[in-house]
Amino acid sequence: IPIFQNLIQQEKPLTVTHPDATRFFMTIPEACQLVVQAGGIGESGEVLILDMGEPVRILDIAERMIDMSGKPLDIVFTGLREGEKLHEELVGDRETTHRPHHPKISHARVDSIPPERLDYQGWMDRMFTHPRDNTTAAIARGALETR
Incomplete structure (x- = not known):
């Protein structure tokens, strides 16, 4: 978001890797609160996953920010970088999760x-x-x- 803000301020096109790319977003206070709570309930060697809500399409954010700016800016698609995924995967196919202690913190079972x-x-x-x-x-x- 700060990168988009900077590009809008400079009246440059916004760059997005792919029209369908999605990412999770959390506010810093929300993330900090969940990390502190996870630290209190986690056990040694355990994998905990914070509930970050639904993934958001980056293109939607770019379009909204351009609309809010009132500037006639373009969006340029740069393509995914090597190793970059279109969508973030928080849990693998062979992993399971459950939430025994907190509704927004999953405990994951992963293979060693x-x-x-x-x-x-x-x-x-x-x-x-x-x-x-x-x-x-x-x-x-x-x-x-x-x-």
Whole structure:
């Protein structure tokens, strides 16, 4: 939203990756409250998922913000980036959730990963390889490797 606000202020087209892309949105106070409550009810090794409401189409937000601005701005579709999903998936096909303690915090049952499947170098490569910012990736990788 701040990026859209900045583009509107500069009277530039708003960029959206895909017309059908959706994301979840929460206010900062709501997210903080749920994180604090999750910390109080969570147990070691447990995966908790915050209820973020229904996903929102990014294009709808862009169109509403342009309408509210009163400026005749265009929307440019940039395409999904490598690895970016059209829709966020909070729970995998083989995972289950239940809400025993709080109506907005799910406890997820997920399969454990056997240690032999863990690939530290592959994880480092995926986490810190970004074509547009190799310097930051190199610094972050170095900082983690020195720990």
